Amino acid sequence: MPSPAQLGAIRLALLALCVAPALWFFAAAWTDHLGANPVEAVTRGLGDWALRLLLLTLCITPLRRWLAWPWLLKLRRMLGVTAFVYALLHLAAYVWADQFFDWDAIFDDILHRPFITVGFLTFVLLVPLAATSTNAMIRRLGGRRWQKLHRLAYPAAILAVLHFFWMVKLDIREPLVYAAALAGLLGVRLYWRQQARGAVRTSCGGRCSPP
Amino acid sequence: MLIHRIEPGGPATSEITDRGLFERRRRLLGLAGASALLGLAPSAWSAGRFASAPRSPLSTAETPNSLRDITGYNNFYEFGTDKTDPPKYAHRLKTRPWTVSVEGLVKRPKVFGIDDLLMFPLEERIYRLRCVEGWSMVIPWIGFPLAHLLKQVEPLGDARFVEFISALDSDTMPGVGMGSLRWPYVEGLRLDEALHPLTLMAVGLYGDILPNQNGAPVRLVVPWKYGFKSGKSIVRIRVVDKQPATAWNQAQPREYGFxxxxxxxxxxxxxxxxxxxxxxxxxxxxxxMFNGYGDQVAGLYAGMDLRVHF
Structure with missing residues (x-):
């Protein structure tokens, strides 16, 4: 367990890492290093990082258990909120730089282009999670209800990967990598749940009902 | 090295070449001979010709995109699916020697060497290019109408379509191992589309030889169709009677029509x-509509429901 000072340093370093990609895109756009289609490069780049950070957020619980490092939980909120911020920037890049507030075109995209439909849904699912990522909100909702609400992170991650799958034209290698990572992260949780059920059954001889 | 090939069994040069072109060829051959004596690469003399290619009246007056954009953002899946893969890897493609075999339902099938193709009178055509992915560019191509080439081989009466087959070389093309499309890349046009004056065989851009990532040494340019219809690095042209099975149409028929x-x-x-x-x-x-070339090409599709034949 790191000391409070060490934990502070770790959080500061993580924050710097979280901000770095956004700063890089800003600098690259400013200096014209994003190639022939900078709008596409920024929009996709921000989306990539939103997905990566969302999956990293889902890594915390398995890592915490395997390494027996309970303090990792103190980093999860920062990762989750950063994932949301990147998703918000990704959406903003689409609405502003790509469509330039052409609401008819945006509405048409959400209705008729499946990859945008699920991308939009992903964002909608992330909004209540970001809105309740404060100590005060956890107190107001109560731990159990808060936890239940935040299981929305799972469907959000699934939809985010689907969004990527349906976006690519033909070469699905990159979305496959994310799908495999997500399958692993969800798989380990299912495995734990099965184990926990088994443990409950053995501990009371199969006579008591699961909690 | 410039070699003027005359295919055995083909027509005599005087039968297929108009006087002006013949004269130009003589002059060029002289130039080429001179440059060979001086030890210049073939690209050196042809580059000079490319720069002096007259601008076609079929050109748009719009400002062309920068050479950096045109050569840095390419869809050429043989070299990878990222837009920056072709600029990274296409230099491996060997574009000389190069032959284009024109065959099928034609009276005089012929194998053209790349230098034979450069003998066609070249012109600059500044065309809009619209990619199916929702972006577009303006590109100053150098080339000659495909119709000039097809007239030399004389399509037969039952010819209906033209099939364009791109080069395939798994040693130099890192993208073909991924199985994303069926290789070689095949595209096709109806014969009347192929003979349309706008349909271009491009051998250069921006007054110079075609960069490899843009489909060197010779590619098709059909400006009123989405970019993928314009096959790159063409090695074979087949005149056929049935609609060819084309690459993207086969991969996703509901998304990409013939x-x-x-x-x-x-x-x-x-x-x-x-x-x-x-x-x-x-x-x-x-x-x-038709990428702005409707005045010239809409007649090709009179009476067709373009929502069905998309």
Whole structure:
């Protein structure tokens, strides 16, 4: 367990890492290093990082258990909120730089282009999670209800990967990598749940009902 | 090294070449001989010709995109699916020696060496290019109408379509191992589309030899269709009687039709075709029917429902 000072340093370093990609895109756009289609490069780049950070957020619980490092939980909120911020920037890049507030075109995209439909849904699912990522909100909702609400992170991650799958034209290698990572992260949780059920059954001889 | 090939069994040069072209060839051969004596590469003399290619009246007056954009953002899946893969890897493609075999339902099948093709009178054609992915560019191509080449081989009466087969070399093309499309890349046009004066065989751009990532040494350019219809690095042209099975149409028939004319009214599941981003511009602009070439080509599709034949 790191000391409070060490934990502070770790959080500061993580924050710097979280901000770095956004700063890089800003600098690259400013200096014209994003190639022939900078709008596409920024929009996709921000989306990539939103997905990566969302999956990293889902890594915390398995890592915490395997390494027996309970303090990792103190980093999860920062990762989750950063994932949301990147998703918000990704959406903003689409609405502003790509469509330039052409609401008819945006509405048409959400209705008729499946990859945008699920991308939009992903964002909608992330909004209540970001809105309740404060100590005060956890107190107001109560731990159990808060936890239940935040299981929305799972469907959000699934939809985010689907969004990527349906976006690519033909070469699905990159979305496959994310799908495999997500399958692993969800798989380990299912495995734990099965184990926990088994443990409950053995501990009371199969006579008591699961909690 | 410039070698003027005359195919055995083919027509005598005097039968197929008009006087002006013949004269130009003589002069060029002289020039080529001189440059060979001086030890210049073939590209050196042809580059001079490319720069002096007259601008065709079929050119748009719009400002062309920068050479950096045109050569840095390419769809050429043989070299990878990222736009920056072709600029990275296409230099491996060996573009000389190069032959284009024109065959099938023609009276005089012929194998053209690349230098034979460069003998056609070259012109500069500044065309809009609209990609199916919703972006567009303006490109100053150098080339000659495909019709000139097809007239030399004389399509037969039952010829209906033309098939274009691109080069395939798994040693130099890192993209073909991924099985994303069926290789070699095949595209096709109806014969009347192929003979249309706008349909170009491009051998250069911006007054110079065609860069490899843009489809060197010779590619098709059909400006009123989505970009993927314009096959790159062509090695074989077959005149046939049945509609060819084309690469993207086979991969996803519901998304990519055989015709694939630029059409803002036929939407695609991934991209709105109503608007496009001209690279280098911030906002989007409306996409024009037939990419703005409707006056010239709409007649080819009279009576056809272009929503069905998309």
């Amino acid at each position: 015709y694939s004319n630029v059409n803002p009214e036929v939407r695609h599941p991934r991209w709105s075709q109503a608007t496009e981003r001209r690279l280098g511009e911030f906002g989007k602009r409306p996409t024009l």
